[in-house]
Structures are given as C-alpha cells and as structure tokens.
Amino acid sequence: PHCMNIIREVSRGKTFERIETVFVTKDGREIYVEGSVNGRFIDGKFFSTRSIFRDITERKKMEERLRALGRRLRDIAMNLGDVIWEVDTNWNYVYVAGKARQMLGYAPKELIGRNFFDFLHPEEAIKVASVFDDFSSQKRPIVDFESRVVSRDGKELHVTINARPVLSKEGDLIGYRGIIRDITYQKTIEHRLKESEELFRTLVESSPVGIYIYDPFENRFIYANPAIRKELGLDEIDVKNVDVLQHVSPEFRENLKKRIRDRLEGKEVPGSCEVEVVLPDGQRRWIELYTSVVRYKGKPSMLATAIDLTERKRLEEELKEKEEKYRTIFDGSPEAIVVLDQNGIITEVNGRVEEWLGYKKEEVVGKNLLSLSVISEKGKEEVIRNFKERFQGKEIPPYDLHFIKKNGEILIGRVQGALVMDEENQVKMIIAMITDVTEQRRYEERLIESEERFRTISASAWDAIIILDDEGRICYWNKAAERIFGYKPEEILGKDLHKVLAPEKFRRGYEKGMNEFRRTGKGPVIGKTIEINALRRDGTEFPAELSLSSVKIRGRWHAVGIIRDITERKQMEKKLREKIEELERYKRLTVGRELRMIELKKRIRELEEELAMVRRKNE
Missing domain, CATH: 3.30.450.20 (PAS domain)
Incomplete structure (x- = not known):
C-alpha cells in the first residue's frame, strides 16, 4: 500500500527525495534502501515512474547500534551511585548524569553551564583548580583525587574524583570526562577509628x-x-x-x-x-x-x-572499608561492572573486574555467573534469591557479598543491581555494579573491636575510670567509680566533677586548671600521678591517687582520670609511724634505766671498798 500511494502521488506530478523503504531480495532477505522517485510524462500524460535506490542496510544497523549504546549508557548512568560528568576546557559542565540530585541537591540540567569548581569547598577550590590546570596542561588523567564539595543545603561531603582527558581527532584537549564519588561515610569511620584507638592508647599507655x-x-x-x-x-x-x-x-x-x-x-x-x-x-x-x-x-x-601486691590494683584490658563516553564510564569506573542477560550469562565486564578479581575478560564472558568460582555456594544462593525477587518487581537494596579472587583471597563487595527493560517491558539485561568495601568493613570491624576493648577494660578495672569533657562534666563513669564514690551512672553523668567529688577548699584551684586544659589540653597534673582528697556520696572525705591524661575527641579536649582509693595504704602508713614512735620512746626509757643501774653498782662498789678500809683500820 505504501508503494501504491507513492506511485499515485508521482502520477500527479509529485517528486520524492530520500525516501526510505524495505525491499526483499531474490533470496528472501530484507534490505533497507533510500532513493528518489519521480514521474515520466509524455504529452502531459503520466507514462511511468523513474527511481534510483541505494542499499542503506549497514547504515541502519549502525544507527540501531548507536541507539542501543545510548540506551545502555543512560541505564548505567542512572544506576551508578556516583555523579558522571563532562566539562569543557574552561571546566564548565557540558554533561551531567547519575546521582547528582542525591549527592549535590541539584538536578543534572541545573549544573549544565556551571563551573566545576563552584561546588568545591571554598578552602580547597583555588588549590584544586591550580592542580587540575596542571593536569590539563599535560593532558593527564585524574586518579583518586580526594577533595570536599558543598551540597545545595550546605552539607560538606568528602569525595574522590576520577577523570580522563577528552581529545579531538587532532589530539587537542577539548575537556575532561569523569566520576565523582561520595566517600563521606568512609572518612567518618576512619576518623572514629582514629579517635577510638587514641583513647585506647591514652588509657593503657598512661595506666600505672x-x-x-x-x-x-x-x-x-x-x-x-x-x-x-x-x-x-x-x-x-x-x-x-x-x-x-x-x-x-x-x-x-x-x-x-x-x-x-x-x-x-x-x-x-x-x-x-x-x-x-x-x-x-x-x-x-x-x-x-x-x-x-x-x-x-x-x-x-x-x-x-x-x-x-602492695598496691592491690586490678585492671584488665580490652579495647578489646556514545562509544567513547560509554567506554570511559564503563571501563574507567572504580566499580566492577558485570552485565548479564536474562539467563544469567555474562555478556560484558569492565576492566575493574580483572583488576579486582584477577579474572581476564575472556575467562568470564559467555559463561553463567553461577558456574564460576568467584562466588561461594552460600553467596550464590543469596544471588539467586535476590534475582528472583527482583524479577518479581521487588526493590532490592544494595547488599554485601563475599567474592573469591583468582588467587583465593576473599574480598567483600557491595552489590547494586538493576534490570534493563526493552520496549515490550521484558528483561533485556541485568547490570550489577560491585563496590569494593573490603577495607571499609575492616575499618568497621577494627572500630567495633577497639570500642569493645575499651568497654571491657573499663568495666573490669578495680580502679575508678572517669572521663571529663572540656567543661569538666563527667561523660564516662565505670563500675569501680560507682563502688568507690557511691554514685550510680544516672546520678553523676553530666555533672561537674569538681562540684561533686572535690572538697570545697580545693575547687578554686581545680577550676583554674580546667580553664587552661580547655584551651590547650595541658595542665600542671596532666601526665602525672598525684595524691588528692575526694568526697564520697555520703560526704566523707578520703585520700586518693590520681593518674590524669588528655585526649582529643571530636575536636575537643577530654581528660581521662584513673583514681585509686588509698585509704588502707594511708592507714597502714599511720600505724607504721605510730609504731616507730612507740619504739623510740621505749628505747629512750630502757637506755636511761640501764645507765642508772650502772651508776648505782659503781657507787655500791665504792661504798664496799670504803667499808673494807674502815674494817682494816679497826683491826
């Protein structure tokens, strides 16, 4: 019918240029053709049609591949957890995709034309611009560059930047294309781990x-x-x-x-x-x-x-991770990306898979994912379950999975999957993006282990362990402190230590020292062991030995105090001094009596001699 309509229009004098249609060859193949059609008229009457066609089948196939490639690129860009971008030589955005709204608070179209450095933290924008200008002058790629950005709502985020230069056919730089990844959570974990380990070292290293x-x-x-x-x-x-x-x-x-x-x-x-x-x-x-x-x-x-044994201190310790643009994103992605068909056959992997797991592309492409030893049997069960639920339309959040490298090493990957549907809403492919979180999980395990060591040592200690913030308020109180001072944690936490536990005559000196500590973390007794007087809950005053050290937590100085009740020791010292004094008195008394006896005996001998002399004279 289409061809008949064309002939009908041509017979009326109409000419067609660059029309496309489908011909069937002698062997039954369908081919796409493009051509022009006009009419031949004799004496003003339509006589026949004249047409010229050329085979454009290959061109149509190329166009279809480009459209498929574009769809695939959009699918990957929308499912990556990063911001995908491209800038010109002035670092103005010309393309933005991915999680721009979730990370920065801006829709991709809002960023087009804006400058890349406008969204960096003010403290880093000038420095980063200078470094990136140096990169661009040498046409060098940007690899795992860490910086900070500020989102629309003013939130500060830590990010890594990876990008490759985009060159013209003549080799001239026309811009950069890359990825921005949010690493704020990882940085927070690292900071908490550092603080926890510093607290652990401070407590154990300063312990007497x-x-x-x-x-x-x-x-x-x-x-x-x-x-x-x-x-x-x-x-x-x-x-x-x-x-x-x-x-x-x-x-x-x-x-x-x-x-x-x-x-x-x-x-x-x-x-x-x-x-x-x-x-x-x-x-x-x-x-x-x-x-x-x-x-x-x-x-x-x-x-x-x-x-x-003379100290009787008990303390235990436990402070007990289009073709060029598509390839740049796909192969340059810091995530391992695996593309599978609806039957689980791997159709494509990026270079990160080989780098991360050690398998070459030809070793995995064309094989069923579940037939490979890259995932344990237990892990395969989880993958199958998630695939089934995803096919049923359920939303599957990212999940951790253990992977086995070619050399046998175990890695932990954060798996985020997405289904790509065709025009008929049938599953066309499955895209799995795997982020290496091995180090992040190790950081988390070390943080948990470090915090648990601290809790165990503190709970088992025989001496009181008290932590004060920079205002002198008690923010940690172990069981030994409760036993020694008589306060339960809910009664003492948040209270000013000097007003509750220090005798009134010493409070002014404590407050002066606290002002110096708040500014510098230093003080006359920091790093020393001294003897003090303290107050129990019932108001009684007792002697104590204090070891004090400082540690910075979340940017503020805290004091860690280990307090030992030395009442028994002082009583023993007093008894010993009294005994020594008693012995001294006894010694003085005994020595005096002996001297008087010697003098008496001497006098008796003198009298006896005088008596003898008298007797001799009388005789």
Whole structure:
C-alpha cells in the first residue's frame, strides 16, 4: 500500500527525495534502501515512474547500534551511585548524569553551564583548580583525587574524583570526562577509628598498672605498656623478643604454664594467681596476675594485668572499608561492572573486574555467573534469591557479598543491581555494579573491636575510670567509680566533677586548671600521678591517687582520670609511724634505766671498798 500511494502521488506530478523503504531480495532477505522517485510524462500524460535506490542496510544497523549504546549508557548512568560528568576546557559542565540530585541537591540540567569548581569547598577550590590546570596542561588523567564539595543545603561531603582527558581527532584537549564519588561515610569511620584507638592508647599507655598481651604458644610479648616495661626493665623496641616466662621464678613456671594450658582449653581456672618475678637487677618481687584469653589477629592470646601486691590494683584490658563516553564510564569506573542477560550469562565486564578479581575478560564472558568460582555456594544462593525477587518487581537494596579472587583471597563487595527493560517491558539485561568495601568493613570491624576493648577494660578495672569533657562534666563513669564514690551512672553523668567529688577548699584551684586544659589540653597534673582528697556520696572525705591524661575527641579536649582509693595504704602508713614512735620512746626509757643501774653498782662498789678500809683500820 505504501508503494501504491507513492506511485499515485508521482502520477500527479509529485517528486520524492530520500525516501526510505524495505525491499526483499531474490533470496528472501530484507534490505533497507533510500532513493528518489519521480514521474515520466509524455504529452502531459503520466507514462511511468523513474527511481534510483541505494542499499542503506549497514547504515541502519549502525544507527540501531548507536541507539542501543545510548540506551545502555543512560541505564548505567542512572544506576551508578556516583555523579558522571563532562566539562569543557574552561571546566564548565557540558554533561551531567547519575546521582547528582542525591549527592549535590541539584538536578543534572541545573549544573549544565556551571563551573566545576563552584561546588568545591571554598578552602580547597583555588588549590584544586591550580592542580587540575596542571593536569590539563599535560593532558593527564585524574586518579583518586580526594577533595570536599558543598551540597545545595550546605552539607560538606568528602569525595574522590576520577577523570580522563577528552581529545579531538587532532589530539587537542577539548575537556575532561569523569566520576565523582561520595566517600563521606568512609572518612567518618576512619576518623572514629582514629579517635577510638587514641583513647585506647591514652588509657593503657598512661595506666600505672602493668598491662600486656602475649602469645602463649611462643611465650613472647605481643604488647607491653610502659608500666610493665618499667617494672621488668624492658626496652620498648626489644620487648617482642623477650620470653615472658624468663622473668618468672623457676619454682613458679610449671604451675603458670599449666594455668595457661587449662585456660586455653576452657577449663575452670581462678581469676588470679600470685607469682614471684625476678627483675633484671636480680631483685625479686611478688605480683598478682589477672589473666584472660583473647583473640588477637585471629589467634588465641593471653591478656594479663600485673599488680604489685602492695598496691592491690586490678585492671584488665580490652579495647578489646556514545562509544567513547560509554567506554570511559564503563571501563574507567572504580566499580566492577558485570552485565548479564536474562539467563544469567555474562555478556560484558569492565576492566575493574580483572583488576579486582584477577579474572581476564575472556575467562568470564559467555559463561553463567553461577558456574564460576568467584562466588561461594552460600553467596550464590543469596544471588539467586535476590534475582528472583527482583524479577518479581521487588526493590532490592544494595547488599554485601563475599567474592573469591583468582588467587583465593576473599574480598567483600557491595552489590547494586538493576534490570534493563526493552520496549515490550521484558528483561533485556541485568547490570550489577560491585563496590569494593573490603577495607571499609575492616575499618568497621577494627572500630567495633577497639570500642569493645575499651568497654571491657573499663568495666573490669578495680580502679575508678572517669572521663571529663572540656567543661569538666563527667561523660564516662565505670563500675569501680560507682563502688568507690557511691554514685550510680544516672546520678553523676553530666555533672561537674569538681562540684561533686572535690572538697570545697580545693575547687578554686581545680577550676583554674580546667580553664587552661580547655584551651590547650595541658595542665600542671596532666601526665602525672598525684595524691588528692575526694568526697564520697555520703560526704566523707578520703585520700586518693590520681593518674590524669588528655585526649582529643571530636575536636575537643577530654581528660581521662584513673583514681585509686588509698585509704588502707594511708592507714597502714599511720600505724607504721605510730609504731616507730612507740619504739623510740621505749628505747629512750630502757637506755636511761640501764645507765642508772650502772651508776648505782659503781657507787655500791665504792661504798664496799670504803667499808673494807674502815674494817682494816679497826683491826
């Protein structure tokens, strides 16, 4: 019917240029053609049609491939968790896609024409512009460049920038094309981990009690704090080469070894034991050991607190990750991208897959994902379940999956999948984007482990552990503090320590020292162990020993105080002084009596001699 309409119009004198239609060849193939059609007239009457056609089948195939490529590019751009962008030589945006609205608060079209550096943090914009100008002058790619951006609502975000130069056919730079990724969460985890580890080090390193971790199989120190190193005369550098048992007196070694074996086997063992140790200078001292089994780097290890019996301190430790544009995004993406058909057959992977997992493209393309050993059997079950639910139209949030590298190493990937539908709303392909979160998860595990170590040590400590903020308010209060001072946590947290626990006559000096501490984190007693007087809940005053150190948490100085009740020690000292004075008095009394007896005996002898002389004269 279409051809008949054309002939009808031509017979009326109409001419057609660049019309497209489909011909069927002799062998039954359909081909696309393009041509022109006009009429031949004789004596003003239509006689026939004249036409010229050329085969444009290959061109139509190319156009279809370009359209498919464009759709694929849009699908990937919309499902990536990053902002995809392209700028001209003046760093003005000419293309934006991806999660621009979610990250920056702007729709992609709002960013077109805006300058790339307008959205950087003011403190970094000039510096970054200078660095990027240097990159562009040398046509160098930008790789994992960290900076900060400011979103529409004023929120500051940490990001990484990856980009490649875009060149003309003549090799001239015409702009850059790249990806911006939000790494704010990772930076927050790193910062919290650093603070937690600093708090752990401050507490353990400043503790007056010896704390150490050792390998029970090698009998070697893994860690020893300054107190135990000083106690045993060990050097910080060589401490890991020291045999733990060499400092224990020979008669106690076998018993201590048995206790260690029993504890590792889970048998019931008393919480503490008394042993004699020999110091490098030959001095012998008795200490009380509190030991427990911990896991350090995946191996059973022993955590010990060494307390001198004259101090009776108990402390335990546990502070216990179009073709050129498409390829730039696909192959240059920091995520591993896997494209599968509706049957789970891998049709394409980007270069990150080989870099991350060690498999070459030809080793995985054309194979069913579930037939490869890159995912464990348990992981495959999770993938199948998620695929089924996704096919049923359910929204599947990103999830973690363990991957197995070609060399056997286990990695953790954050999987985000998306279905790509065709014109008939049928699944055309599945795109899986995998972000390596191995280090992030390790950071999180280390943070949890570090915080748990701190909580365990604090809860098990025999001495009070109190943390104050820069206003002098109590923000941490362990069980020993509750026992010593008589306040429950809900009664004391948030209170000014000096107004509650310090006798009134000392408060002015405390407040002056607190002002200096708030500004600098320093003070006359920071890093020292001193004796003070403190108040219990019932108003009684008692002597205490205070070890004070400082640590910065979230940009503000905090004080960590370890307080020991020394009432018994002071009473013993008083009794000892009284006994010494009594002995002195007794000594003076005894010596005086002896001198008088000697003088009396001398006088008696003199009288006897005089009497004898008288008798001799009388005779």
